[in-house]
Amino acid sequence: MRRLKTRAQFQAVLGGITVSKTAHFALHARALTVASDVSEALLFPEPAVWLGAMVPKRWAKRAVTRNTIKRQIYNVGIEFSTGLEPRAHLVRLRSGFDRAQFPSATSDALKAAVRSELQQLFARARTSPVVAKP
Numbered sequence: 001m002r003r004l005k006t007r008a009q010f011q012a013v014l015g016g017i018t019v020s021k022t023a024h025f026a027l028h029a030r031a032l033t034v035a036s037d038v039s040e041a042l043l044f045p046e047p048a049v050w051l052g053a054m055v056p057k058r059w060a061k062r063a064v065t066r067n068t069i070k071r072q073i074y075n076v077g078i079e080f081s082t083g084l085e086p087r088a089h090l091v092r093l094r095s096g097f098d099r100a101q102f103p104s105a106t107s108d109a110l111k112a113a114v115r116s117e118l119q120q121l122f123a124r125a126r127t128s129p130v131v132a133k134p
Contacts, residue, residue, distance in 0.1 A: 001081040003074070004052030004090065009043050013052065013090040020124035022117045024059075024097065027125050028090040050088040051077040059096040065105045069093060072114045080122040091121065 004010055016030030032044050044050060053073040055066040073091045102110040 001078060002046070002048050002050045004050055004088065006043075009050070009088065010052055010054065010090060012043055013050075013088045014092075016088070019089075020121050021094075022121045022124075024093060024095050024114075024117055025121050026092045026094050027121050028092060029125075030088045032087050044088055047086045049081045049084050049086055051081070052088075052090040054090060054092040056093060059093045062105045065110070068106045068111060069114055072111060072118060076115060076118040076122060080119075080126070083126045084122075089125075091118070 004013065013028050013030045016028055019027045019029045021027070032047050032050075051074065053070040055069045055073075057066070060066045060069060077089070077091070097110060097113065102113070104110065
């Protein structure tokens with residue numbers, strides 16, 4: 001599994017399709033096509049499972065929380081990478097976790113909640129058919 005690193009890679013995947021959603025996360029995907037344009041070929045140089053994590057400050061104010069969520073995304077992504085098609089995937093946090101329910105920025109309860117929701121997200125991505133965006 002390769003990681004998305006550049007802004008152009010993240011933007012390209014966000015321009016793809018939304019494969020699955022949960023209460024807090026969305027999984028976006030983009031096919032790795034044979035590029036006629038050299039710049040597109042440089043975005044994803046090899047056909048593999050690419051994964052990125054987008055955790056905006058808007059939904060996770062503290063850096064320790066953002067980093068904890070990103071670690072969970074990559075760890076769960078590694079577990080599910082064998083079942084994913086070779087394309088670029090991006091997990092995006094789309095709403096915040098309730099600070100009243102999870103007062104600690106990096107509690108075990110928060111980690112467990114994030115992990116279970118990410119497992120649901122990736123499981124749905126395996127079962128749902130992927131339709132190309134027109």
